[in-house]
Amino acid sequence: MSFGLARGNMDLLFCKVDWFSVEQHQRSAVDQEVDVYHPDKLLNTSEDALVDYFLEKYRMDVPQIQRDAISVDQREARIDVSQDPLRYVSDRSRPFHVPGTLVEVEIPFSGDEQFFRVQPSTFTLNPPRGEVRGSSLFIHVQGTTLQPAQVKQHIDSTVAEIETNLNHLRSAAEQFNRSIAQQAQSRIAFRKQKLLQDRNLVANLGFPMKQRDGAAATYASPQVRRKITPVQPPASTASFTPEPALPDDHYNAILDIMTNMVRVMECSPSAFAHSDEEAIRTHFLVQLNGHYQGQATGETFNYEGKTDILVKDKGRSIFIAECKFWRGEKGYLETIDQLLGYLTWRDTKAAILVFNRNRNFTDVLAKVKEITERHPNFRKFIRQRSETGWMFRFAHRDDPNREMTVTVMVFDVPNAS
Structure with a gap:
């Protein structure tokens, strides 16, 4: 065979x-x-x-x-x-x-x-x-x-x-x-x-900060007052148009100031027991403008609407923050949609501060992260910034190449006893 x-x-x-x-x-x-x-x-x-x-x-x-x-x-x-080998063949070649x-x-x-x-x-x-x-x-x-x-x-x-x-x-x-x-x-x-270096873009199109004496070291915030000056390098003849961006170190410094302000609220609930979102926003504006000075006015951090904290360059927002009490999934998703509507520059950075009152804080934490990642414009989880905060990347509703870095921080602010 x-x-x-x-x-x-x-x-x-x-x-x-x-x-x-x-x-x-x-x-x-x-x-x-x-x-x-x-x-x-x-x-x-x-x-x-x-x-x-x-x-x-x-x-x-x-x-x-x-x-x-x-x-x-x-x-x-x-x-x-x-x-x-089991067959006889006369010529095997x-x-x-x-x-x-x-x-x-x-x-x-x-x-x-x-x-x-x-x-x-x-x-x-x-x-x-x-x-x-x-x-x-x-x-x-x-x-x-x-x-x-x-x-x-x-x-x-x-x-x-x-x-x-x-x-x-x-x-x-x-x-x-x-x-x-x-x-x-x-x-x-x-x-x-x-x-970018070849096109003479210096320091990621950032904001050179000029030190100013006399800033108070309240709430463990930065020791100096900084001047934010958006720098737009000379436009290239190529089709790419340079755009300003808030450097990551300044973004994180702003988030730290806001976090420290919330810690004060957590430690002194009676002082903020009856504050609404607009009052809390004003509270943040005072502290933030105590540490940063704008290019043309004394107030770098401004507001629009009821709850927004904005930093603008040439009329466009480069940093946006929203202060919101937790009112469920629908209201939270609307907050994200509102932020995405502000996105104009390619590298806008944002923050959502969610305040929880009289609800199970652990459940709220789990819901916030899960709901955020279900949003249709969610692109990527970047990292966990703290025990109650995360950094995400979102895409613009109309242009997926334009992105927003969104840090969501959740805080428990109980009512006064």
Whole structure:
């Protein structure tokens, strides 16, 4: 009996190129594409959107065999038995064909067919044979006196060997996919910084602060009074238009002042027991303007409407804060919508201060974070800033490339006893 794989019409699998070369090629390709990406598109596009693009393009999708969809077919074939040691063949240097049977096994799969050519880091010296056609892998079993049990055993062992190789590749690919987003993000950030430097943008279009003597150190807030001066560098002739941004260190300093003010409210509930949102907003404005001075007036922090605290440059908001009592999901989502409506610059920063009275504080904390991440414009959870505060990234309602950093801080402000 002749029993084995067809000779000459099946390729060896998992042996054309090694995994290390594939991984290095993908990493180099990511860096190269970032480096030649159109500079204005790079600057005008959300960093998260760019990272998602590169991740989707360069992530590795190792095939997954669909065992339940495996099918077989058989047909008559001329079998080369020149290498069968149990047969007498006068000249084994040439093919010697006899009538036989060929069983073709079709194995559907999902994923990138190129991985059937890749040798995993763990491999054998006798890889399986097969042929990829479309979204199926075909293997052959042929012989002159095939028996069902032998054919079944050969199919099972070959499929198992193929799956073992794919599992090795899948493990390596998953590790690569987890790391490629960080690689792309780092490369994008580096090139953006270089492009901005080339266009004479100093210090992330920030606000140079001039120290001023005499600021009180009330509520453990900053020791100096700072002057916020938005700096717009000379406009580039390129299509990217530089826009002002509030630097992260000043953003965090403002949040710290507001947090310290709430701590005072928590420690002295009787003084604020009957304060509404507008009164609390005024309370914050007094303290914030005691530490920051605007470019043209003494009040950098202004208000619009009933609850807004705003910092503006050229009529557009670059920092927005909302003071709200917790009144349930509907009111909270409306607050987020209101903030997104203010977004005009590409890097507006915002804060929502949620005050809780007479409700289970633990339940409110859990609801606020969960509701925030369900908002249709939610893009990314950045980090937890405190036990009761989180930083998020939101997209503009009309332009997904314009984003807002939103810090949500929840505080328990009980009524006076």
